[in-house]
Amino acid sequence: MKKTYEEELKAIACDIWDHPEPAFQEFYSCKRQADYLRDKGFEVTENIVGIETAYIAKYGSGKPVIALLGEYDALYGLGQEANVPKKRPNGQEMGHGCGHHLLGTGCIGAGLLIKDWLDKKKCSGTILVMGCPAEEAGSGKAYMARDGVFDNVDIALAWHPSDITQVGTGSSQSCIAAYFRFFGKASHAAGDPELGRSALDAVELMDIGVNYMREHMPSTDRVHYAITNAGGKSPNVVQAEAEVYYFIRSITNSRCQALYDRVINIAKGAALMTETRMEIHFDEALSNTLPNYVLEDLVEQCFDEAGMVEYTPEDFAYAQQFKEVGEPVTKDMIAASVTNKDELFENMKNSPLNTVFVRNKHSEDCSMGSTDVGDVSWVVPTATFNVASYSYGTPGHSWQLVAQGKSDVAMKSVYKAAEVLALASEKIFEDQTWIERAKDEFEKRTADEPYKCLIPKNVKPHVSGDC
């Protein structure tokens, strides 16, 4: 990359690390990125489909259109001093525990490289750097997919910081998140128990019903809950209001919807048993991810050309301190789709940083957990990859990850991601058969079950829980 870009990208990533913001409230981060890209000659639109902290920065004209999916939201409870290999909160409520300050900045770097390339080649093609908020909570991209933001996009590309460098394959889970609120009648629990109707009983009976349902669910599915309102602190009051928050996950949208319908029936049963009233407040939902093998091959080719990040002895020494306070590395951490397992495990044991490219065979396996990139993959052929941004054994969403967020290792991952995203885009601009083949695969995958966003049309983007 050009040296000037590297310095400017580092400044952006560090600035966003210094200003960690929660989902749908990334006002500083969004403006910082949008202003920078406008300065660089991109045409920037803010406030996308009613989301104030989303932006699209456009450069070039005509077809094909490639979207780069950037993120910048942070996580609660993870304020941490930079570069300190022990837990030392820095007084901030939030921290970049998923590396999204790097993620969004890498997409900006790619946008700049592609802009220079388009200027030189003078060919048709449009690059969209997209600022996509609320990945950690809120499902930002799901609303963008539902409301047509990707309608004219040919290919979407994304990356995510990790402790390894690889091309993504396989799927992730569909997920529906909803609050179940019960309303009963308060009374003196000893003096007039017969007059009371307990909303807390309804929550408990709902949870028991769901826990019995577990025995009759596919092993790929997951349901988890938190009691977000137990009704109060006084056992001698029959609790008149109570609430439980559920995540319901499966491997496809239709199966997730069907499982959600079963949970709703259990909630209705709990209300009937307790003579309470039940309300459902839909919070958010995510689709499973559709892999695209054609694009996986393209990105792998780009890594073969771009090579791995090169580290200095100082980088290794830095990462070693964090490896020592991370999770011990074990062979079962390696995904089934990895083809160079032995080589990777040797590297995991002997080096603090990933220095061998992780090769995956194409896979349909569904990993547990969800991402809003899933919804994008249902409306446009999408590829994702990882670049090592921190030491082996760094847990996701941890203080260790936040601490390494401003390091040279982290910044090198931003430049590498930018380089690979740019290279993949240039190959698509030069040879549009990539698009034809990727779309052909996409159409086959969506032929039987076309995209149906799990978020009902009347649900607007909102801060998680504010529903």
Ligand SMILES: [Zn+2]
């Ligand atoms: Zn993330």
Ligand SMILES: [Zn+2]
């Ligand atoms: Zn995360």
